[in-house]
Amino acid sequence: MKMAIIGCRGIPAEYGGFETFAEGLTENLPDAELDITVSCEYKPPELRHKKYNGAELEYFPLKPPHNYLLRKFYENFSDIYFLIKLSRANELIYFLGIEVGMFIFLPKLFNRKSRIMVNIDGVMWKRSKFNFFERWLLKINHDLATIFADTIIVDSKQMKRYIDKNKLHKTRYLSYGIKIPERITWNGQTLERLKDYTPINIISGNYFLLVARLEPENNIHTIINAFSQAKVNIPLLIVGDFTSTAYQEEVTRLAQNCSPPGVIFLGSIYDDQLLNMLRQNCTAYIHGHSVGGTNPSLLEAAASRNIIVAHYNPFNWEVCKTAALYFNNEKELAIKLRSIYRHPESYSELKNRVYRRVKNNYLWEHIATGYLSLFKKINGEKKERLTRLEMDYEGKRA
Known part of the structure; x- marks a missing residue:
């Protein structure tokens, strides 16, 4: 199964929670089961990895600006770019976050076989670092992301409180994972x-x-x-x-x-x-x-x-x-x-x-097993749906 992970700045992790998550997930999923591509922020060619944790890395072609407001536009544009580009070659799109939730439907325009998962993260529209307009926009994107996604992932059971009850049937709890670190001596x-x-x-x-x-x-x-x-x-x-x-x-x-x-x-x-x-x-x-x-x-x-x-x-x-x-x-x-x-x-x-x-x-082996089980379920449902469509088509021809 070919899958693209979109919405983080890329791996290896050098920023925040989604990057850490993407690195952990790719490290702990078996290579034989999935063919994974991860979208990454721009890096100079000499600093790029072609592969990391067995996943292919795709880099955005433009450099990020230093200005905060321009960077937000840059990140949103980058996400939309990858939603379009990676939808053609991947059956499953796993989007991290809701910042461009109104565009989550895009992969289905370019690949009718694609299935879309979205990890809604936290209560983004309540973050005080955002102004009133940004919070309003984030809430709209949150709502639209849950509408357009085939599967909604919450990494905390408490986040189900922020999902419309009519969307709970397609919501799945899968937390972040952790690997127990080795003890480091103070010397x-x-x-x-x-x-x-x-x-x-x-x-x-x-x-x-x-x-x-x-x-x-x-x-x-x-x-x-x-x-x-x-x-x-x-x-x-x-x-x-x-x-x-x-x-x-x-x-x-x-x-x-x-x-x-x-x-x-x-x-x-x-x-x-x-x-x-x-x-x-x-x-x-x-x-x-x-x-x-x-x-x-x-x-x-x-x-x-x-x-x-x-x-x-x-x-x-x-x-x-x-x-x-x-x-x-x-x-x-x-x-x-x-x-x-x-x-x-x-x-x-x-x-x-x-x-x-x-x-x-919260150990990664438990979380990765849960994800693999979900991916297989989605893949099975996708094949079943396509089989029904083909049968309907053949029936109409007959």
Whole structure:
């Protein structure tokens, strides 16, 4: 079965959740069952991979602009381009996201055999980084994507609440997957590479950690205010990039209110060993995501046996249940950070509980098996439908 994955910036993952997902899915699906193509953002020819994880890579021919607004148009245009181009040669189109939901029908204009799956991600139209018009447009695209798609994928059971009840019959829950990382010791070359991100000496087990896109809906401002109020004598390491200059200025200003050693912004880190080392040796992991589905960074923190302090919402609760601590506001978070700092041993059992939850529910081998079963079902339905069409055609001829 030939399948195209469209809607992420490409693999290997160098940006966010959908890229991480596409990389994990292609790595864990058996090559013999599927012929996969992944759409990718432009890269210079010398930096391109022809194949990755057994999947063919198709690159967009135009360079991305630096301007935020122009980049959004660029990404939407890229998605539409691939919906048309890859529909001709692929029977199954798996689209990640809903940003161009009104165009999801395009593959069927160019290939009557095609089946369309869409992963609707999170509650995109509630993200505060978008203006009123953008949120309105995202809600329309969400609704149209669920109408045009043959199969709707939700990566969190809670996302079914945002699907029209008349579309629930074609909705399937399949989460993000996680691979349990190997333990990384706090020494050697991996620790040396940390100096590329900060000249400050970081001590194992003596820092709080946050890994996220630095956006308002991930509550970076709330976390920094809480950290300032907690008045603990260890730093807060923040891994990730800002997507808005205005928000970057606001958060940077808040960080200046923190007592030393304060907040250390490391930027994006795509060195898996270094990132795993930081996860596995932190005092606690803070997760502020509030409007997503199942978030890969939360699964990765849980798989690293962290004490997790998460924003209290249905999505995070679904993943961790009682195996994490939760906060609704900066005051609650400050109290919990101070308590963990003073008495970390009181929360150590949470590490094992959240690890077991992830191992039992989110391992890639389970998720990939679910996807493969779904792909086979879709392929069988497609063949059955074509057989009926051929029989109807022959009957009319007779």
